[in-house]
Amino acid sequence: MTIIIYSIIILGSLGLIYGLGLAIASRKFQVEVDPKIEKINEILPGANCGACGHPGCFAYAEAIATQGEEINKCAPGGEKACKAIADIMGLKATTRERNIAVIHCQSGGKDNTLLRYKYEGISTCKAAVLVTNGPNMCDFGCVFQNDCIAACNFDAIHLNENGMRIIDPDKCTGCGACVIACPRNLIELVPISKKVHILCSTHDKGAVAKRKCGNHTACIGCGLCVKKCPVDAIEMQDGLAVINYTKCISCGQCALVCPTKAIVDPLAGKRKKAVILSDKCIGCTICAKKCPVDAISGEPKKVHKVDSEKCIGCEICFEVCPKNAIEMN
Amino acid sequence: MEFIGKIFALAIAAIFVQNFVLMRFLGLCPYIGVSKKLDSALGMGMAVIFVMTMASTFTWLIQNFFLVPWKLEFLQTIAFILTIASLVQLVEMIIQKTAPSLYKALGVFLPLITTNCAVLGVAILNINDQLNFIEAIFNGFFAGIGFTLVLLLMAGIRERLEKAEIPACMKGTPIAMIVAGCMALAFLGFSGLKI
Numbered sequence: 001m002t003i004i005i006y007s008i009i010i011l012g013s014l015g016l017i018y019g020l021g022l023a024i025a026s027r028k029f030q031v032e033v034d035p036k037i038e039k040i041n042e043i044l045p046g047a048n049c050g051a052c053g054h055p056g057c058f059a060y061a062e063a064i065a066t067q068g069e070e071i072n073k074c075a076p077g078g079e080k081a082c083k084a085i086a087d088i089m090g091l092k093a094t095t096r097e098r099n100i101a102v103i104h105c106q107s108g109g110k111d112n113t114l115l116r117y118k119y120e121g122i123s124t125c126k127a128a129v130l131v132t133n134g135p136n137m138c139d140f141g142c143v144f145q146n147d148c149i150a151a152c153n154f155d156a157i158h159l160n161e162n163g164m165r166i167i168d169p170d171k172c173t174g175c176g177a178c179v180i181a182c183p184r185n186l187i188e189l190v191p192i193s194k195k196v197h198i199l200c201s202t203h204d205k206g207a208v209a210k211r212k213c214g215n216h217t218a219c220i221g222c223g224l225c226v227k228k229c230p231v232d233a234i235e236m237q238d239g240l241a242v243i244n245y246t247k248c249i250s251c252g253q254c255a256l257v258c259p260t261k262a263i264v265d266p267l268a269g270k271r272k273k274a275v276i277l278s279d280k281c282i283g284c285t286i287c288a289k290k291c292p293v294d295a296i297s298g299e300p301k302k303v304h305k306v307d308s309e310k311c312i313g314c315e316i317c318f319e320v321c322p323k324n325a326i327e328m329n
Numbered sequence: 330m331e332f333i334g335k336i337f338a339l340a341i342a343a344i345f346v347q348n349f350v351l352m353r354f355l356g357l358c359p360y361i362g363v364s365k366k367l368d369s370a371l372g373m374g375m376a377v378i379f380v381m382t383m384a385s386t387f388t389w390l391i392q393n394f395f396l397v398p399w400k401l402e403f404l405q406t407i408a409f410i411l412t413i414a415s416l417v418q419l420v421e422m423i424i425q426k427t428a429p430s431l432y433k434a435l436g437v438f439l440p441l442i443t444t445n446c447a448v449l450g451v452a453i454l455n456i457n458d459q460l461n462f463i464e465a466i467f468n469g470f471f472a473g474i475g476f477t478l479v480l481l482l483m484a485g486i487r488e489r490l491e492k493a494e495i496p497a498c499m500k501g502t503p504i505a506m507i508v509a510g511c512m513a514l515a516f517l518g519f520s521g522l523k524i
Contacts, residue, residue, distance in 0.1 A: 006399045014391070014408060018415035025419050029426040 036065040036088055043084045044077055049153050051075040051175035064089065072096050076154065076173040099174030099189040101148075101156075101167050103182075104201045106215045106264070108142030109162040113214040119143075124150075129183045137212040140202040142186055151181035195250045196243070198225075200262040203238050210260065219262040225254035230292035230312070249292065251314040271313030272328035278303045280325035287317035287326060336467050341522065343471035349447045350479045351516040356447030360480060361505055370484035372431040373439075374477025376424065378470065380416050380442050381451050385469025387412045388452035389462055409452045410443075417443045447476060482512065 040061035047057070052073035054060040063069035064085060071085045072094050079093070086093035107113050119128050119135035125147040128134055134143045148165060149157045156171035157178065169192060179187045186201050198219060202209045206220030221239040233247035234254055241254075241263075255265035276287075276296075283301040288294075295311040298304030306317075318326045349355045356377075363373040388409045396402050421439050425432045432439070442448060451472040455465040486508055495504055 003400065007401055007404055010395050010399060010401060011404060011408065011411075014395075014411055018411060022415055022418050022422075025422050029422040031425050031429075 034065050037061050039088050040064055040085055043081050043088075044074055045081070047076050047153055047173075047175070049076060049173070049175035049177060051173070051177075070094075075099070075175045078173070097191045097193060100169050100172040100192050101174065101176075101178050101187050102190045102197050102199075103142065103148070103165060103167065103187050104197070104199055105140075105142040105184075105186045106199045106217045106262075107136070107138060107213055108144040109160075109164040109215075111162060112164075113141070113144065114138070114212060125181075126183045134184075136214070138202060138209075138214075138218070139204070139212075140184060140186075141213070142184065147181040147183070148178035148187060151177040153177060190245055193250070194243075194245050194248055195267050196248065196252050196255055196263065196265045198234075198241050198243055198254075198263050201240065203240050205239065209239075217260055217262050220260055222259060224257045224259065225263060228253045228257045230314075249314045249316060251292070251312045253312055273308045273311045273313055274306045274315070274317050275308075275327050275329050276304050276306055277325045277327060280323050282323055282325070284322065286320050286322065290316050290320050292316065335464065339464060339468050340471045340474075343468055344475035344478060345516070345519040346522050348475045348479060348516055348519075349450060349472050350476055351513045352520070353447075353450065354513075355450040356445045356476060357509075358441060359445060360476075360483065361502065361509065362441075364480055364483040364487055364505070367481065367484045367488060369431075370480045371477070372428075374473070374480050376420055376439060377442060377445065377448070377476050377480075378473030380413070380420055381448055381469040381473035381476070382466060383416050383469075384409075384413050384448050384452050385455055385465045385472075387416070389455055389460075389465040392456050393462075405453070405456070406449075409449055413448050413452070414443045447472070479512070479516075483508065486512075 037058075038061075041058050044057040044061060048055075050056070052060045052075070054063055054069075057074075060069070060074065064071055071089060071091060072082045074081050075098070078098060083093040085091075114137040115135050116132070116137055117135055119131065121127055121131060123145050125143050125145040128143040128145050133139055134141075136143060142165070144163065146159070146165065149159070153175065154171050154173055156168045156173070157165050158168065160166050174189050176189055179185075179189060184201070190197070200209075200213075200217060200219040202213070202218050204212065204218070206222065209218035209220055210216070212218070219240050221236060221241070223236055223241070225241050226234045226236055230251060230253060231247050231249055233244045233249070234241050235244060236242075243254075250267070252265035252268055252271065255261075255263040255268060274295075281303045283298060283303060285298070285300050285304070288296040288298060288304060292314060293310050293312055295307045295309075296304050296317060297307065313328070315328060318328055343349075347353060350357065350360050359373055359377070364370050391408055391412060392402075392405065396404060396408065417440065420442070421432075424439065451469050455468055458468075460468055483505075487505060490504055490508070499507075
């Protein structure tokens, strides 16, 4: 009997002493953690991709909660995460357009690449470009060792049957991991609404570039697209046409004039022409002012008309019309 | 002089001849789990050294001043585990306060020191070997050193293995197991040592 009492007393007092000791220690070594950090961290996707510019999701959550970092920087989380964080922080959700990666080269497949030699070294692009500037003829083109696929955390880049890298716009979060991985700087992050891209990165002179491109779609620096662009969004940079995506309206005019098909327009032939509904138009002239190709004419306060010959289907008038009097047919 | 000799013998025994991980096969969970990076292995090792030394001290006192006088030796296991668990809690609080990055790196393995049988092992072995108070403290400390040494060796090897060309099916834990086996074989070489 006494042994039971002793056991209870000894173990009980041991537990009591340890409990008190820990209670005192927890007071002394208390770490104050902002509960917001934990909450935000739970919302963030946990991919630790670094698109926000922080070393990981937790660091970004910390920066939002403690340093007033912007809440719309998480590419994988997108709008949903931004809104949820806004609720926690008591801020307004300010979303911005999603970016996706675009590879500015149409070569690099099995049958559309011209080779100087057969590369049989370590299969990474970074190693391949170090050997006499890469195995392909073009000094600027894709060396097809697929570093971008290895870098992608979201399984958004796939090889098609020709061995070309295809970016899945639904899966791409615009984190920029592939942009960093590509040693040839072929990949750029582009707002998802922009559809027309110059898929070539060569700075070679026209004839040389044409000869070296296995896909025969090199930019030869002719400058036709620059002249044709209705909004001056294309610039020649050292023999290469480059689209300024903040100005680009994705009208596809440049793709029409490009002699080598270096400019790719997935919407070609699918664009609709604008038509003004005469019963709704009040003649405010906004559409005529905004039209990049002067296809809309008409006097103020009278019904305007669209010259369907000139209309390029950019849908700018459709978006600006205050009376919804424009239809795309 | 005799005392220093005794301590030296304890050190050699605890670190090499009777190494807790490779000869007694105690504490294998953190040995595989935290040996991926040298930094976190060092942190874990330090935490284990601290916990083992403290645990040796407190368990010896409890054994000899509470359990033996009242003939409660059968409560040894539960009393020791209680002590170790509280000590680990304390260490966790201190590390979280003073070294948050180490706290993050150690992750779940820090609370797992509680169930690290090497810690309970050293506490019970101290009693079984009838060491006196000072010897018990040193034995705990050296056992921790031995654990840390093996953990660091393993982490160094595994960092190199990361860059080695290993067949895909053997990457990661499988090759770590084989390395652990090789290390245990190598430590077997100390077993003939008599001091």
